[in-house]
Structures are given as C-alpha cells and as structure tokens.
Amino acid sequence: MAEVTGSPISNQQLFEHGMEEEEKHILGFWIFLASDLVLFACLFATYLLLRTHTDGGPTEAQLFDIPMFTLETFILLTSSFTCGLAVREMRNGHLGRLMGWLAVTILLGLAFVGIEVYEFITYSLEGATMQRSAFLSGFFTLVGTHGLHVSLGIVWMVSVGIQLIRDRIQPTTARKLFNAGLYWHFLDVVWVMIFTVVYLMGVMK
Amino acid sequence: MINQIVEYLRNADPLIQMSAVAAVLTLLGIIFALTYFKKWGWLWREWITTVDHKKIGIMYLICALLMLFRGGVDALLMRTQLAFPNMNFLDSQHYNEIFSTHGTIMILFVAMPLIFAMMNIAVPLQIGARDVAFPFLNAVSFWLFFFGALLFNLSFILGGSPDAGWVSYPPLAELSHSPGPGINYYVLSLQISGIGSIATGINFIVTILKMRAPGMTLMKMPLFCWSVLASCIVIIFAFPALTVALALLGMDRIFGTHFFTMLHGGNPMMYVNLFWVWGHPEVYIAILPVYGILSEVVSTFSRKRIFGYKSMVASLMLISVISYFVWVHHFFTMGAGPGVNSFFAVASMAVGIPTGVKVFNWLFTMFRGRIRLTLPMLWSLTFIPCFAVGGATGIMLASAPADYQFHNSYFVIAHFHQTLIGGAVFGLLAGMYYWWPKMFGFKLNETLGKWAFWFFNIGFYVCFMPQYALGFMGMTRRVYTYPAETGWGTLNFVSTIGAYLMGIGFLFIVVQILYSIRYGERDTTGDPWDGRTLEWSLPSPVPHYNFAQIPTVNERDAWWEMKQQRKEGILPPTKEPLKPIHMPNNSSLPFFMGLAFFVAGFGLVFNQFIIATVGLIGVVVCMLWRSLEKDTGHWISVDEIKQMEAS
Numbered sequence: 001m002a003e004v005t006g007s008p009i010s011n012q013q014l015f016e017h018g019m020e021e022e023e024k025h026i027l028g029f030w031i032f033l034a035s036d037l038v039l040f041a042c043l044f045a046t047y048l049l050l051r052t053h054t055d056g057g058p059t060e061a062q063l064f065d066i067p068m069f070t071l072e073t074f075i076l077l078t079s080s081f082t083c084g085l086a087v088r089e090m091r092n093g094h095l096g097r098l099m100g101w102l103a104v105t106i107l108l109g110l111a112f113v114g115i116e117v118y119e120f121i122t123y124s125l126e127g128a129t130m131q132r133s134a135f136l137s138g139f140f141t142l143v144g145t146h147g148l149h150v151s152l153g154i155v156w157m158v159s160v161g162i163q164l165i166r167d168r169i170q171p172t173t174a175r176k177l178f179n180a181g182l183y184w185h186f187l188d189v190v191w192v193m194i195f196t197v198v199y200l201m202g203v204m205k
Numbered sequence: 206m207i208n209q210i211v212e213y214l215r216n217a218d219p220l221i222q223m224s225a226v227a228a229v230l231t232l233l234g235i236i237f238a239l240t241y242f243k244k245w246g247w248l249w250r251e252w253i254t255t256v257d258h259k260k261i262g263i264m265y266l267i268c269a270l271l272m273l274f275r276g277g278v279d280a281l282l283m284r285t286q287l288a289f290p291n292m293n294f295l296d297s298q299h300y301n302e303i304f305s306t307h308g309t310i311m312i313l314f315v316a317m318p319l320i321f322a323m324m325n326i327a328v329p330l331q332i333g334a335r336d337v338a339f340p341f342l343n344a345v346s347f348w349l350f351f352f353g354a355l356l357f358n359l360s361f362i363l364g365g366s367p368d369a370g371w372v373s374y375p376p377l378a379e380l381s382h383s384p385g386p387g388i389n390y391y392v393l394s395l396q397i398s399g400i401g402s403i404a405t406g407i408n409f410i411v412t413i414l415k416m417r418a419p420g421m422t423l424m425k426m427p428l429f430c431w432s433v434l435a436s437c438i439v440i441i442f443a444f445p446a447l448t449v450a451l452a453l454l455g456m457d458r459i460f461g462t463h464f465f466t467m468l469h470g471g472n473p474m475m476y477v478n479l480f481w482v483w484g485h486p487e488v489y490i491a492i493l494p495v496y497g498i499l500s501e502v503v504s505t506f507s508r509k510r511i512f513g514y515k516s517m518v519a520s521l522m523l524i525s526v527i528s529y530f531v532w533v534h535h536f537f538t539m540g541a542g543p544g545v546n547s548f549f550a551v552a553s554m555a556v557g558i559p560t561g562v563k564v565f566n567w568l569f570t571m572f573r574g575r576i577r578l579t580l581p582m583l584w585s586l587t588f589i590p591c592f593a594v595g596g597a598t599g600i601m602l603a604s605a606p607a608d609y610q611f612h613n614s615y616f617v618i619a620h621f622h623q624t625l626i627g628g629a630v631f632g633l634l635a636g637m638y639y640w641w642p643k644m645f646g647f648k649l650n651e652t653l654g655k656w657a658f659w660f661f662n663i664g665f666y667v668c669f670m671p672q673y674a675l676g677f678m679g680m681t682r683r684v685y686t687y688p689a690e691t692g693w694g695t696l697n698f699v700s701t702i703g704a705y706l707m708g709i710g711f712l713f714i715v716v717q718i719l720y721s722i723r724y725g726e727r728d729t730t731g732d733p734w735d736g737r738t739l740e741w742s743l744p745s746p747v748p749h750y751n752f753a754q755i756p757t758v759n760e761r762d763a764w765w766e767m768k769q770q771r772k773e774g775i776l777p778p779t780k781e782p783l784k785p786i787h788m789p790n791n792s793s794l795p796f797f798m799g800l801a802f803f804v805a806g807f808g809l810v811f812n813q814f815i816i817a818t819v820g821l822i823g824v825v826v827c828m829l830w831r832s833l834e835k836d837t838g839h840w841i842s843v844d845e846i847k848q849m850e851a852s
Contacts (some may be wrong), residue, residue: 005285024338028411031441035403046475117689130462134470137462138428
C-alpha cells in the first residue's frame with residue numbers, strides 16, 4: 001500500500017473500503033452465474049433438439065451406463081456438501097479445517113472429472129465419437145462444457161487454497177472462497193439438470 | 206499455414222493486394238512515428254496499461270471511428286458495384302466477403318464499441334462514482350474487443366474474409382460450402398470480443414446498482430444510466446446465446462461435429478434460432494443507450510426536465526424484456542406454423558408501444574422548451590422522424606404474412622439501415638458531440654459539424670429511400686450484379702449517390718475533429734452546455750479520480766438543482782474536509798490477456814493446435830497471475846488532491 005501523506009487513513013476507512021469491494025465482487029459473480037446459466041440453457045436446447053438425431057449410430061439407451069453416471073452424481077453432490085463445510089469453517093475462522101474440507105472437495109472434483117474422461121474415452125472406443133452423429137455432438141458438447149467448468153473450478157480452488165495459506169482468512173480470501181463455493185454449487189445445479197435431462201431421460205424407454 | 210497465406214495473397218484480387226500493402230505501410234508508419242517522437246513509454250504507461258474508465262472510453266471511441274471508416278469503405282465498394290447493371294468492379298466472391306465484413310464490423314466493431322465508449326465516459330460521472338465497479342475487468346473487456354477486432358480485420362489480408370453474410374448461416378458457413386479460413390476468423394473474433402461484452406455488461410450493472418452517490422436513489426438516476434442498465438441486462442442474457450452459436454459452428458468447422466451440417470443429423474435451423482436469440486436483442490443493446498443519450502440531450506438543450514421520467518424508465522425496462530420474444534421474426538419463412546409466427550409477430554409489434562412512449566416524451570420535453578440547435582440537438586432532432594419511419598417499416602415486416610413477401614428483399618436492407626443508422630448512429634453521434642468537451646476539454650467546430658450533418662442526412666435519405674422501392678420491385682439482398690432488363694438501374698444509381706454523400710459527411714467529421722484539436726473552443730468551465738447531470742459539475746477533462754468529494758444528491762438533475770440553489774442564494778452546505786482517495790493500479794495484464802486470446806484465436810483459425818494451446822495456456826496463466834497477485838491499488842493523499850484541484 002502506498003504511503004499517504006497528510007491525513008492518515010484509519011483502519012475503519014480501510015475496513016469499510018474493503019467490505020464495499022467484496023460486496024461488489026459477490027454481486028458481480030451472481031450476475032456472471034446468471035449469464036452462464038443462459039449459456040447452459042442454449043446447450044440444453046440444442047441437445048434436446050438433437051437427441052433423437054442419431055443417424056443410425058448408437059442411441060442414448062445403448063450408451064449410458066447407469067452405475068457410472070450415478071457414481072458421478074454421488075461424487076459431485078458430496079463435493080458440493082464438503083465445499084459448503086469449507087465455507088462454514090471459514091465463517092468459524094478455522095483455517096486448518098477449512099483447508100481440509102477444501103482439499104476433500106478438490107479431490108472429489110478430480111475424481112468426477114476422471115470418471116467423465118474415462119466415460120468419454122469408453123464411448124469413443126466403441127465408435128461413439130462426437131463426429132459420429134448430431135446426437136453425440138450435442139452430448140459431448142453439453143456434458144463436456146460442464147466438465148470443463150468443473151476443471152476450471154478445480155484450478156480456481158487450488159489458487160484460492162494457495163492464497164488462504166499465504167494470506168489467511170481475511171475479506172479478500174473469504175470472498176474468493178465464497179465465490180468459488182457459489183460456482184461449485186452452481187455446477188452442481190447444472191449437473192442435476194444434466195443427470196435428469198441427459199442421463200435419466202436417456203435410459204428411460 | 207504460411208503457404209496458405211502466400212497462396213492466398215498471390216491469387217488475391219489486386220484491390221486486396223493493394224490494401225495489404227497499404228496496411229503494412231500504415232503499420233510501419235505508426236511504428237516509425239512512435240519511435241521518432243519517443244512515445245512508446247507514454248503509450249504504454251498512459252494508455253495500454255490504463256484502468257481509468259475515461260481513457261478506456263476514449264480508446265473505444267477511437268477504435269470505433271476507425272472501424273466506421275473500414276465499414277464505410279466496404280459500403281462504398283458495394284454501392285459502386287451496384288451503381289449500374291452488369292458492373293464488373295468486384296467479382297462475386299469479393300462482393301460476398303465485403304457485405305459479410307461490412308455487416309459484422311458495423312454491428313460488432315462500430316455500434317458496440319461506440320455504446321461502450323459512451324457508457325465508460327458518462328456512467329461513473331453521472332452517478333457520482335470514482336470508477337466502474339471492476340476497473341481491471343473493464344480494461345480486460347477493452348483489450349478483448351480490440352484483439353477481436355484485430356483478428357477480424359486480419360482476415361482480409363491473411364487467408365480470406367468470411368463470405369457467408371454477417372449472420373453466417375450454415376450450411377453456407379460450414380466447411381463443405383466455405384472451406385477457407387474466413388468463417389473461422391468470424392467465429393473466433395466474435396467469440397473473443399463477445400466475452401469482453403459480457404464482462405462489460407456485468408461491470409456496469411454492478412457499477413450502477415452499487416456505486417451511486419449518496420442520496421441518488423434509482424428513481425433519481427439520470428436516464429442515460431437507466432438505459433445502460435437496461436442494455437446491460439440484455440447483454441447478460443443475450444450474449445451467451447451468441448457464444449453457444451459461434452462455439453457450435455466452430456466445433457463443426459474445426460472438430461468435425463454435426464450440429465448444423467446437412468449430414469449425420471445436423472439441423473441448420475438451430476443455428477439460426479440461437480443466432481437470433483442473441484441477434485435481435487443485440488439491436489436493442491445498441492439502441493437502448495441511444496434512448497438514454499437522447500433523453501439527456503433533449504432535456505439539456507430544451508432547458509427542461511425530461512417529460513414523463515417514470516414512463517421513460519418503465520418503457521426502457523419493458524423493451525429490454527420484450528426484446529427476447531421477437532427473434533423468430535427474422536425467419537417467419539422457417540415453417541414453424543401460424544401459432545408460433547403469430548406470437549412473434551405480435552411481440553415484435555408490441556415493442557413499438559414503449560418506443561412510441563419515448564418519442565412522445567421527447568417531443569413533450571421540447572414543447573415550450575427554450576431549444577438550442579447545437580450539434581447534439583440537431584442529431585437528436587433528426588433521429589426522431591428517421592427512427593419513426595424505421596419503426597413503421599418494422600411493423601410492416603413484423604406482419605408475418607407480409608413478411609413472406611418482403612423476406613430477404615432490399616426492403617429489409619432499407620428498414621434495418623434506417624433503424625440502425627437513423628437510430629444508433631445518429632444517437633451515438635449526438636452522444637459523441639455532447640460528451641466530447643468532457644472527454645477532451647474542447648468543443649468540436651459547429652460549422653464543419655453542420656456540413657457533416659447535412660451531407661450525412663441528405664445522403665442517408667437519397668441512399669435508402671430508393672432501396673424500399675427496389676425491395677418492392679423484387680431486388681433481393683446479396684445479389685452482386687443484375688441485368689439491365691430488371692429496371693433497377695436508376696434507383697440503384699441514386700442510392701449509390703446517397704452512399705457517397707454519406708461518405709463525404711464522414712470526411713467532414715474527420716476534418717472537424719482534426720480542425721478542432723487545433724482551433725476548437727476550449728472548455729474552461731467544465732459545463733459548456735449548461736448541463737443538468739453530475740458530469741458537468743467537474744472540470745474538463747476530468748481528473749483521474751473524478752470527484753474530489755463525492756456529491757450528495759437530493760433531486761433528479763442533481764447538478765441543475767445545485768446551480769439553481771446557488772443562484773437563489775441557498776448555498777449548498779459547507780463541504781466536508783477532503784479525504785484520501787483509493788484508486789486502482791494500472792496493469793499490463795489485460796493487454797497480455799487479450800494478446801493470449803488473440804494467439805489462441807489465430808491458431809484455431811488455421812487449425813494450428815499447438816499455437817492455439819499456447820494461447821489458451823497464456824489465458825489461464827494470466828488469470829492465475831491476477832488471482833494470486835496482491836494488488837490493493839493506491840491511495841491519493843489530500844495534498845495531492847488539493848494540488849490537482851487547484852491547477
């Protein structure tokens with residue numbers, strides 16, 4: 001912080017300035033999530049239009065493996081819960097426990113992405129690539145976009161973790177963890193929609 | 206990739222080869238001038254790394270005017286080709302590329318940066334804030350726009366321009382029909398600048414909701430800020446649809462998927478829907494801030510409060526909602542059936558109601574006002590009849606059965622140019638003239654401005670009125686030549702004359718700016734128009750922290766009220782002592798983030814995945830760098846503020 005000559009800046013002033021900044025960031029992040037939701041809505045609309053356009057290739061029912069996507073759902077929902085616990089520990093001021101739950105969340109996120117990559121590779125090896133049919137283009141893009149979001153979320157949480165170790169819990173790091181948590185829950189909501197619209201509707205007769 | 210480019214340049218039209226040489230020479234000239242005058246450091250410190258919203262606004266304005274030149278030259282080339290039957294000035298491919306780039310540039314690289322320029326320059330000043338909510342993000346938005354525009358303009362030198370219209374409908378835009386890199390340029394440059402637009406939308410919503418001066422409730426906010434809020438809400442909900450449309454088209458072209466192909470189950474109409482889910486709200490994104498500008502200008506130069514403030518706010522918000530329910534009117538002929546077409550026809554016509562409310566409010570504001578015919582006011586006055594005619598022809602198009610006749614005809618061309626030039630361009634020019642003294646500290650010459658005004662206006666009607674008739678006579682869009690027997694020759698020739706008159710009008714604006722830099726009337730008061738809103742309470746140009754003391758607002762038109770109170774001898778309460786001001790630090794990261802996006806985009810255009818990956822890694826590194834950086838800005842001391850205020 002630059003040296004200030006003349007009247008000194010009180011801690012109160014600094015604190016108020018800090019809080020205003022954090023509030024703006026949180027509102028901005030909510031608005032970003034709203035626009036991201038529109039992005040997913042467009043991808044869902046495209047998928048719903050194309051899901052029957054299999055061009056003689058594999059259909060949803062032939063591809064989707066119930067235990068696998070159930071496991072994915074279970075892992076991601078659990079990670080959202082542990083992420084909530086991390087934010088709760090932040091509010092209580094326990095940095096150690098916070099880092100523990102954050103680590104669990106990151107690991108669960110990695111497991112989710114790992115299973116999804118395995119799923120995609122399996123499908124591709126069966127000949128169900130995204131070039132095969134419009135349905136598969138839609139499937140890989142919708143689910144893949146979610147997966148990409150999850151991967152970015154993991155990178156972000158690692159970055160927030162580093163900052164928490166470096167700077168401890170203070171307004172900036174608290175806001176960053178809070179926003180990362182919002183993002184993570186948002187991805188959970190999107191996944192619940194993917195689970196319903198893509199997987200459950202896919203395996204139903 | 207290099208072979209591709211060399212091959213392209215060798216086979217290119219002489220016109221393109223000439224412009225390539227001109228572009229390289231201009232670039233060398235700029236580099237030479239900057240080195241010769243030792244301006245690199247100044248450029249870097251004062252402009253490229255700046256996070257000051259006023260400077261970012263000026264950079265948007267400069268880029269927009271440059272792009273207006275490029276888009277205008279495209280227009281003149283097209284009009285020259287169509288001036289006579291059987292012209293051989295341009296070949297069909299070249300013509301396709303020119304109308305595609307003309308449309309894309311005018312909408313995305315002229316209209317959008319112009320509204321962002323006005324937003325950046327005026328919004329924080331009008332609401333009594335020291336900056337936008339996220340100054341760093343604001344700089345990122347600008348550089349994404351800049352590098353998006355750069356990538357797009359590179360296309361006409363390297364590899365070939367997009368040639369499937371500004372809408373790039375598949376399957377015409379698919380690899381099967383358009384194998385060159387042109388459409389890739391289109392997809393990636395729009396994607397990059399689109400991300401910046403979403404960020405700007407978020408930034409200004411938060412700025413307006415969270416940073417208003419004490420006492421300024423939403424219903425005391427200047428109408429321009431309301432219009433920006435409405436426009437930004439539309440941005441937030443419309444641009445993601447463009448992101449998806451472009452991403453899926455890009456996937457089809459680069460990764461071989463089948464979203465919109467004619468084979469393997471693709472459905473081209475889905476692109477058309479996604480595109481217009483963004484595309485129609487987009488025209489409201491461009492026009493809503495103009496409504497705000499007009500409200501400010503009409504009220505200032507009539508010396509009256511705006512008539513019907515509340516109905517103005519309500520109509521802005523209504524338009525921003527209805528704008529989502531009209532997109533199908535761009536393709537009534539899709540075959541969706543009478544139910545769907547009726548819904549969208551009625552919704553399209555309904556937009557006219559709140560717009561009509563605004564027009565009447567402007568007229569009633571002028572009624573019994575003391576009107577001063579300055580340049581901003583002239584452009585606002587000419588906006589009203591022009592936009593009214595554009596609206597009326599819009600209602601004709603919104604009628605689904607009639608649209609089956611007008612679809613893809615020159616009538617459509619005339620209609621949307623009338624709304625976008627007579628609406629967005631006229632209004633934004635009014636805004637530019639209005640805020641110019643605030644930006645630069647001098648007024649633009651009125652005489653030269655009036656020459657520009659008349660050339661542009663007369664040129665406009667001479668150019669576009671014949672096109673309505675040509676539409677009825679059966680001339681369709683995108684034809685590059687026509688036989689004499691059609692009888693379209695005379696009207697086309699008249700239209701071309703009009704286009705050139707508008708070109709002369711633009712030249713007058715350029716001359717006006719150059720002349721006024723030297724001789725323009727200096728603005729020493731900070732309030733050259735006897736303004737009503739808070740930006741006129743500040744000196745011109747505004748110090749980088751805007752307000753030494755954040756004002757307290759009690760009324761609408763806060764600055765006008767303060768002036769009245771002073772005149773009546775009711776002095777405003779004694780000012781509180783100055784406090785240190787917190788300002789954000791400059792940063793070079795936004796520039797490098799834009800550059801990284803540019804590299805990624807350039808790699809993808811030519812299917813060079815190594816270059817693309819390097820660029821994308823650069824983007825992530827920039828984001829992580831910013832996240833881990835401890836940048837808390839800096840404080841300006843009271844002594845420094847006193848020095849700045851005294852000078």
